[in-house]
Amino acid sequence: MANDPFLELHHVAKDLGARPILHAVSLAIPAGSFVALVGPSGSGKTTLLKTINRLIEPDSGSVRLDGTDINVGPKHRLRRRIGYAFQGIGLFPHMNVAENIGVVPRLLGWTEAARAARVAELLDLVALPADFAARRPNTLSGGQTQRVGIARALAARPSLMLMDEPFGTLDPVTRDELGRAYRALHDRLDLTTIMVTHDITEALLLADRIVVLIEGTIRADAAPAELLAYRGDPAVEAMIALPQAQARRLAALVDAR
Amino acid sequence: MSPSLTEALTDLPTLLRAHALLSGTAVLLAILIGLPLALRAARSRTFRIPLLGAAGLIQTVPTLALLALFYPALLLLGRATSLPVPALGFLPALLALTLYALLPILRNGVAGLHGLDPAILEAADAAGMTGRQRLLQVELPLSAPVLLAGIRTAAIWTIGAATLATTVGQPSLGNLIFSGLQTENWVRVLVGCAASAGLAIAADLLLGLVEAGVARRSPLRIWAAMGMFGIGVLLALISIGGSGSERRTIAVGAKNFSEQYILASAIGQRLGAAGFPVVQRDDLGSAVAYRAVAAGDVDVYVDYTGTLWTNVLGRTDTPRADVMRAELTRRLEARDGVVLLGPLGFENAYVLAMRRSRAEALGVRTIDDLARVAPRLRLASDIEFLTRPEWRALRKAYDLRFGDARAYSPTFMYRAIADGGADVISAFSSDGRIAALDLVTIADPRGALPNYDAVLLLSARAAKDKALIAALRPLLGAIDVGAMRAANLKVDRAEGKKTPAEAATQLLRTLEKR
Ligand SMILES: Nc1ncnc2c1ncn2[C@@H]1O[C@H](COP(=O)(O)OP(=O)(O)O)[C@@H](O)[C@H]1O
Ligand SMILES: [Mg+2]
Numbered sequence A: 001m002a003n004d005p006f007l008e009l010h011h012v013a014k015d016l017g018a019r020p021i022l023h024a025v026s027l028a029i030p031a032g033s034f035v036a037l038v039g040p041s042g043s044g045k046t047t048l049l050k051t052i053n054r055l056i057e058p059d060s061g062s063v064r065l066d067g068t069d070i071n072v073g074p075k076h077r078l079r080r081r082i083g084y085a086f087q088g089i090g091l092f093p094h095m096n097v098a099e100n101i102g103v104v105p106r107l108l109g110w111t112e113a114a115r116a117a118r119v120a121e122l123l124d125l126v127a128l129p130a131d132f133a134a135r136r137p138n139t140l141s142g143g144q145t146q147r148v149g150i151a152r153a154l155a156a157r158p159s160l161m162l163m164d165e166p167f168g169t170l171d172p173v174t175r176d177e178l179g180r181a182y183r184a185l186h187d188r189l190d191l192t193t194i195m196v197t198h199d200i201t202e203a204l205l206l207a208d209r210i211v212v213l214i215e216g217t218i219r220a221d222a223a224p225a226e227l228l229a230y231r232g233d234p235a236v237e238a239m240i241a242l243p244q245a246q247a248r249r250l251a252a253l254v255d256a257r
Numbered sequence B: 001m002s003p004s005l006t007e008a009l010t011d012l013p014t015l016l017r018a019h020a021l022l023s024g025t026a027v028l029l030a031i032l033i034g035l036p037l038a039l040r041a042a043r044s045r046t047f048r049i050p051l052l053g054a055a056g057l058i059q060t061v062p063t064l065a066l067l068a069l070f071y072p073a074l075l076l077l078g079r080a081t082s083l084p085v086p087a088l089g090f091l092p093a094l095l096a097l098t099l100y101a102l103l104p105i106l107r108n109g110v111a112g113l114h115g116l117d118p119a120i121l122e123a124a125d126a127a128g129m130t131g132r133q134r135l136l137q138v139e140l141p142l143s144a145p146v147l148l149a150g151i152r153t154a155a156i157w158t159i160g161a162a163t164l165a166t167t168v169g170q171p172s173l174g175n176l177i178f179s180g181l182q183t184e185n186w187v188r189v190l191v192g193c194a195a196s197a198g199l200a201i202a203a204d205l206l207l208g209l210v211e212a213g214v215a216r217r218s219p220l221r222i223w224a225a226m227g228m229f230g231i232g233v234l235l236a237l238i239s240i241g242g243s244g245s246e247r248r249t250i251a252v253g254a255k256n257f258s259e260q261y262i263l264a265s266a267i268g269q270r271l272g273a274a275g276f277p278v279v280q281r282d283d284l285g286s287a288v289a290y291r292a293v294a295a296g297d298v299d300v301y302v303d304y305t306g307t308l309w310t311n312v313l314g315r316t317d318t319p320r321a322d323v324m325r326a327e328l329t330r331r332l333e334a335r336d337g338v339v340l341l342g343p344l345g346f347e348n349a350y351v352l353a354m355r356r357s358r359a360e361a362l363g364v365r366t367i368d369d370l371a372r373v374a375p376r377l378r379l380a381s382d383i384e385f386l387t388r389p390e391w392r393a394l395r396k397a398y399d400l401r402f403g404d405a406r407a408y409s410p411t412f413m414y415r416a417i418a419d420g421g422a423d424v425i426s427a428f429s430s431d432g433r434i435a436a437l438d439l440v441t442i443a444d445p446r447g448a449l450p451n452y453d454a455v456l457l458l459s460a461r462a463a464k465d466k467a468l469i470a471a472l473r474p475l476l477g478a479i480d481v482g483a484m485r486a487a488n489l490k491v492d493r494a495e496g497k498k499t500p501a502e503a504a505t506q507l508l509r510t511l512e513k514r
Helices: A045-052 A075-080 A097-101 A103-107 A112-125 A130-134 A142-154 A172-189 A200-206 A224-228 A234-256 B003-043 B045-060 B063-081 B090-114 B118-126 B131-168 B174-182 B186-215 B219-241 B258-273 B286-295 B305-312 B321-336 B356-362 B367-376 B389-398 B410-418 B432-436 B466-475 B481-492 B500-513
Strands: A007-016 A019-029 A034-038 A060-065 A082-086 A160-164 A192-196 A209-214 A217-222 B250-255 B278-284 B300-304 B339-347 B350-355 B378-382 B404-408 B424-428 B439-441 B453-458
Touching: A007 A045, A019 A045, A019 A060, A019 A217, A034 A045, A034 A200, A045 A060, A045 A160, A045 A192, A075 A082, A075 A103, A082 A142, A082 B118, A097 A103, A097 A112, A097 A130, A097 A142, A103 A112, A112 A130, A112 A142, A142 A160, A142 A172, A172 A200, A200 A224, A200 A234, A209 A224, A209 A234, A217 A224, A217 A234, A224 A234, B003 B045, B003 B090, B003 B131, B003 B174, B003 B186, B003 B219, B003 B500, B045 B090, B063 B090, B063 B131, B063 B286, B090 B131, B118 B131, B131 B174, B131 B186, B131 B278, B174 B186, B174 B258, B174 B278, B186 B219, B250 B258, B250 B286, B258 B278, B258 B300, B258 B466, B258 B481, B258 B500, B278 B286, B286 B300, B286 B305, B286 B453, B300 B305, B305 B321, B305 B453, B321 B339, B321 B453, B339 B466, B339 B481, B350 B356, B350 B367, B350 B410, B356 B439, B367 B389, B378 B410, B404 B410, B410 B424, B424 B439, B432 B439, B432 B481, B453 B466, B481 B500
Parallel strands: A034 A192, A034 A209, A082 A160, A160 A192, B250 B278, B250 B300, B378 B404, B378 B424
Antiparallel strands: A007 A019, A007 A060, A209 A217, B300 B453, B339 B453, B350 B424, B350 B439
């Protein structure tokens, strides 16, 4: 149906051992959204994200992507359609940058020429010089590694990007720069993005919509401006109070000059 | 070139080839078994812990014991399945060495695969690799250096341990080492050791090349090494195919001392002259040799009536020689299908011996004579003799008491009698040193010492072969103790020593002259 959401999670639940990690989470995401998934560490963000590309199988509930249940067809086929970038990055150390970026296209059977062209295009897209193609992962800085990781996730032109704290280990300047660069790519390539972050400021500044996950339950789901005005759940209020308090202190410092 | 060197070098190519094929097959099999197991173990902790434990346990079993254990195991398997499972030779050696090679492959395989960065594996999964693609494109290439190091260790261990395959009747470079050690033919030992070390070094270099090729991602090196390896395999196989023959190969067994080597070689030479292809299975354990002929893994070898009587039939009495032989002939054939073709004509028994001059001076010809003067005499025996039933029987039959009785290693025992440090020694009747030192053996008129006639034993299958029996019959009753002592002496003496094959040739020549 035309107005079906692009991605739809329905009552997704997961226990690890006897401990519930996700409590029947439901979420509908229209195509083109940039959703930030925020929450304290251990709240189930990574688990939820991984149920979407089947790195984790939920105990119950369903996930539909583009109108089809993701359990239809083999896992690897689904994953090749979804970009995935995570804090660990996991560049393949025995492959150079070009081979790393070209890995999903190669699995999809692209020709070598098509892959080479795509690698050049992506290096440009993530603002890395073309001669990086032949570099080994162990010769790259943290920010460069992360850019290659994002280029690899984008290589096969997925329409959905799952990002799990992709900038978590970077210094604040690089982090801000990469965040904004990625947001620009998201708009340009017409992507749907779900980005996990525990940095509420980052979420507020980058996303169109923020989903707050606490103890495996969605406690708030709103646009950034609405979220700032949120009143109700004290845990959520505490979370958004922090960046605002910091902003006021910074403003006071500026005024004091 | 010295005759020992020439002979060792003549034997070398066949043994080297057999050694390389055996250890190569064992390592290959260990890789084929070990890699899938390592893979499972890397993924599952419940599988990993017991697997590595079991492999480590196998490693603590001495290789020799591991080899020896496969013999009865395969015999049982053959009996249980009534399939023709060869219990001697290539199969048990291969199985034992494969087990032995498994540990380094498993341990490194698990370490290499299990130690991979989980983020890399997650990236591989998330990229949409299938299990197989992840294995081939990520896991194996990344763990290859550690895996290869394990294979390298396995190859070196196996090539060294394969020298022990000789003891279960599989020809290997160990043939040179064991027979050389036994006959104190150091050239032979050195050739065997050098060839084994050389093979290990070659394998190490080749695998090192592969390892370097993988580490530096240089396919050229990998292919070069693979190519050389292929050429080696081809060489080994070609020369084996070349020895094809119409007739069945006859396996001649030998236990691990000079007389056995000489007799096996003599038997081999006679069969060879009659047109039979022959392999010699040297250095069989005493118990293994009989079981091998019973199972048909060995076709012919020489054993001794007293040994068969006590060890195979489990008897403790000592009947007369002809009674014992008749009973053995009947029982061995009825029980195991083993045919006792006949005696060779000499005995290799425990005897008492003295220097001729001393015996004459004391008037000693029989043990009765000896018993009278024994309290004034010193006995030097080998390590075992004083605890054996033979010694108890002698003391009982003749009331024999020496003034002094001491145990020596054989070399020092003969030295003691030669320099007058002892008056009487325990000796083996066919030992060449009896003649060399001009000793006389002292008669045993009361028959206290059991009989140890050398007899030819044939497997059931060999006993059906008329041509084979015709080739061996001339040996029956033909080798008297003097001829055997002379032949043994040629191999055992320190100077001007001959190889067992040379001694066998000369022994056969003296038989023809008679
Ligand atoms: N493999 C696992 N086994 C057991 N517990 C796990 C496993 N992975 C995650 N957890 C637990 O599940 C909870 C949610 O984890 P996660 O989804 O990674 O949280 P987040 O990404 O929000 O920090 C945490 O309490 C974590 O300790
Ligand atoms: Mg997480």
